Amino acid sequence: MRTKAHLSPWAPTLFLALGVYLLVFLAERFGLMTPYWYQVIQLAAITAISSLGLNLIYGFNGQFSLGHIGFYAIGAYSSALITKDLAANWSGTRIGPLAWMIAGQVGVLVVLFVARALRLGTVRARLAGGLANYLKPYEAGVLVLLVTLALVSIALAAGVFAAWGLQKVLAAIFQVFLSLPQGIARSVVFLIALLTGGALAALVAYLIGLPLLRLSSDYFGIATLGFSVMIYTALQNSDQVIPTMKGARGMVGIPTWTTWTWVFGALFIVVFIMRQLVHSSYGRAIISVREDEIAAKTMGIDVAQLKATAFAMGGFFAGIAGGLYAHLFGFLHPSTFNFIKGFDPLIIVVFGGLGSMTGTILASAIFALLIEGLRVLLPRGFEDWRFVIYPIILLLIMLLRQQGLLGTTEWGWLRAPLPPERDIPTPDRAAQARVEEQEA
Amino acid sequence: MSANLRVVAEYDSNRILDIRRLSIAFGGLRAVSDFDLTVPEGGLYGLIGPNGAGKTTVFNMITGLYQPTEGDILFMGRSLVGLPPHTITQMGVARTFQNIRLFPNLTVLDNVRIAYHTHVGYSLAEAISRLGRFRHQERLLTERAQDFLAVFGLQDRQLEIAKNLPYGEQRRLEIARALATEPRLLLLDEPAAGMNPAEVESLMELIHFIRDRFKLTILLIEHQMRVVMGICEWITVMDFGQVIARGTARDIQNDERVIEAYLGKRTGRGI
Numbered sequence: 096m097r098t099k100a101h102l103s104p105w106a107p108t109l110f111l112a113l114g115v116y117l118l119v120f121l122a123e124r125f126g127l128m129t130p131y132w133y134q135v136i137q138l139a140a141i142t143a144i145s146s147l148g149l150n151l152i153y154g155f156n157g158q159f160s161l162g163h164i165g166f167y168a169i170g171a172y173s174s175a176l177i178t179k180d181l182a183a184n185w186s187g188t189r190i191g192p193l194a195w196m197i198a199g200q201v202g203v204l205v206v207l208f209v210a211r212a213l214r215l216g217t218v219r220a221r222l223a224g225g226l227a228n229y230l231k232p233y234e235a236g237v238l239v240l241l242v243t244l245a246l247v248s249i250a251l252a253a254g255v256f257a258a259w260g261l262q263k264v265l266a267a268i269f270q271v272f273l274s275l276p277q278g279i280a281r282s283v284v285f286l287i288a289l290l291t292g293g294a295l296a297a298l299v300a301y302l303i304g305l306p307l308l309r310l311s312s313d314y315f316g317i318a319t320l321g322f323s324v325m326i327y328t329a330l331q332n333s334d335q336v337i338p339t340m341k342g343a344r345g346m347v348g349i350p351t352w353t354t355w356t357w358v359f360g361a362l363f364i365v366v367f368i369m370r371q372l373v374h375s376s377y378g379r380a381i382i383s384v385r386e387d388e389i390a391a392k393t394m395g396i397d398v399a400q401l402k403a404t405a406f407a408m409g410g411f412f413a414g415i416a417g418g419l420y421a422h423l424f425g426f427l428h429p430s431t432f433n434f435i436k437g438f439d440p441l442i443i444v445v446f447g448g449l450g451s452m453t454g455t456i457l458a459s460a461i462f463a464l465l466i467e468g469l470r471v472l473l474p475r476g477f478e479d480w481r482f483v484i485y486p487i488i489l490l491l492i493m494l495l496r497q498q499g500l501l502g503t504t505e506w507g508w509l510r511a512p513l514p515p516e517r518d519i520p521t522p523d524r525a526a527q528a529r530v531e532e533q534e535a
Numbered sequence: 536m537s538a539n540l541r542v543v544a545e546y547d548s549n550r551i552l553d554i555r556r557l558s559i560a561f562g563g564l565r566a567v568s569d570f571d572l573t574v575p576e577g578g579l580y581g582l583i584g585p586n587g588a589g590k591t592t593v594f595n596m597i598t599g600l601y602q603p604t605e606g607d608i609l610f611m612g613r614s615l616v617g618l619p620p621h622t623i624t625q626m627g628v629a630r631t632f633q634n635i636r637l638f639p640n641l642t643v644l645d646n647v648r649i650a651y652h653t654h655v656g657y658s659l660a661e662a663i664s665r666l667g668r669f670r671h672q673e674r675l676l677t678e679r680a681q682d683f684l685a686v687f688g689l690q691d692r693q694l695e696i697a698k699n700l701p702y703g704e705q706r707r708l709e710i711a712r713a714l715a716t717e718p719r720l721l722l723l724d725e726p727a728a729g730m731n732p733a734e735v736e737s738l739m740e741l742i743h744f745i746r747d748r749f750k751l752t753i754l755l756i757e758h759q760m761r762v763v764m765g766i767c768e769w770i771t772v773m774d775f776g777q778v779i780a781r782g783t784a785r786d787i788q789n790d791e792r793v794i795e796a797y798l799g800k801r802t803g804r805g806i
Binding site for chain 2: 375377379395404513519
């Protein structure tokens with residue numbers, strides 16, 4: 096039996112979302128909005144996508160990450176690498192690298208999967224424990240190392256084989272896309288590029304997350320800061336490895352395919368996925384890690400695995416956002432991904448409320464409108480004062496409302512669904528006790 | 536999962552928990568040394584000792600939060616040493632904490648539902664798409680969690696934030712949450728701490744009740760003599776990381792060393 100309280104109010108939320116979409120779409124179509132503001136709004140939505148990813152990591156899972164801008168950069172550059180070549184030369188000659196990029200990722204996943212299936216960690220721990228009684232520590236160490244190497248080689252071989260095979264298949268499939276009408280083919284390629292960028296960011300997040308997430312929150316923050324600086328330095332020197340990335344000179348010639356429809360669609364899907372995740376058992380487990388990690392462990396939750404999953408998912412969202420950003424301006428420069436810029440999503444997440452999706456979306460909008468709106472409002476010559484006014488507002492918000500704008504409150508469909516109303520049978524403990532007394 | 540776990544000994548129901556020469560050192564300090572304990576299935580055993588005797592450290596080693604330096608812990612014939620905490624919980628060992636560790640900002644219902652996470656039968660993809668087994672399983676686990684809360688008299692509190700509950704109810708919720716992981720062995724770390732005499736009374740009744748209803752084995756650490764002496768069938772006394780006595784409540788009360796180490800200081804209060 097479904098009662099009214101159980102139904103989440105999805106309709107108002109959907110109408111509001113569609114309203115916002117149509118408003119911006121029509122305003123741009125009929126020239127009621129300058130191209131500048133059109134970009135500002137798109138950028139706000141892109142920032143919202145990335146910040147939602149960070150909120151999943153920091154707000155819901157409780158892992159203080161300063162590396163989010165790194166995933167954003169990975170998504171931006173990798174998707175740009177895919178589309179730039181194809182846009183410049185619409186033929187099959189550029190299909191190979193794209194297929195390799197996707198196949199390579201699947202290969203890494205296969206390696207991880209096989210390593211997991213072989214129970215590498217458990218085997219090592221068991222072996223080390225079992226051998227300790229019979230061998231000297233270094234002998235046992237060598238043996239464990241050899242077994243580890245053997246298992247890792249099996250996993251690697253499986254991964255390389257999978258990647259090689261998949262690359263052939265993908266290259267063949269992509270050839271078909273090129274025979275489609277160009278408009279459709281372009282959308283398909285853009286979608287693949289965005290997803291590949293997101294997936295690569297997620298994969299990197301998962302791989303660095305597994306070792307780093309063992310650290311407690313503050314140390315994890317510093318380690319991820321190190322990661323984002325590494326990405327920045329790599330981008331500065333990227334032309335040494337991949338000339339088209341142009342290093343510190345900035346990557347130009349990326350097709351400007353991002354439109355409000357793409358950005359809004361991505362935001363909508365990301366919010367949808369995140370809402371469904373958060374209000375499921377997996378989401379509750381993710382939140383429990385934030386609430387009390389040790390208690391979560393003793394509830395049977397594989398905390399390390401869960402943290403890495405949340406981290407990868409947050410990285411995925413950042414990667415998608417990065418891809419949209421790259422195709423918004425058609426130009427990428429490493430300075431955009433400087434770690435100082437990495438604080439933007441962090442500020443938004445804290446400002447909106449850690450653990451509130453509604454808050455993050457709202458804060459992204461306010462953040463963009465505040466900075467750009469002040470530019471319009473302030474008298475000529477005083478525009479730079481907005482970087483005085485905006486930090487003062489931040490200070491005030493943090494002093495007056497530490498939990499951010501919304502705390503952990505959600506609005507509309509994003510709220511947790513209430514449990515169905517039902518009569519809970521109460522066992523009569525007293526009666527039970529009486530029966531036991533008689534039996535005893 | 537059980538397939539790859541090393542079976543060390545045939546499982547003997549007289550030894551659901553079998554701890555052998557367990558030791559742990561933190562740097563130069565041996566917090567626990569040569570600790571032995573055997574608990575039969577369905578037993579209600581107590582672990583007592585003065586502050587700093589190493590009781591909680593033993594619990595932390597059983598649940599995998601600490602790795603012992605020596606010795607072995609067998610649970611139903613399988614070694615727990617080297618296993619991560621979540622695997623140990625999934626094998627059927629649950630615990631509560633001395634200083635209550637609820638998920639403070641979550642609702643009472645969610646606290647219990649999280650404990651069911653390992654029994655959830657839907658995948659991440661099913662959760663996001665709300666397809667497949669999701670709706671059925673989610674309703675099932677919510678109802679089971681609610682039934683659990685009802686057993687502990689918390690059914691009217693299900694939507695309250697856990698940290699807002701009064702102390703006694705927080706204790707009960709923590710026990711309910713531990714039981715929701717469907718354990719065979721329950722470790723209670725000072726369940727009566729901070730309770731008034733009336734609450735202690737109902738707690739003792741509760742412990743008996745859950746053991747019988749959930750067919751559990753219980754090992755509990757307690758400071759209040761009244762509780763241990765009242766309900767435990769067998770008591771192990773620790774001091775400075777070592778076992779100094781073991782026996783029934785009556786044996787313990789008359790043991791010279793125990794009186795010297797523990798009871799003597801408290802001049803028989805509450806015995």
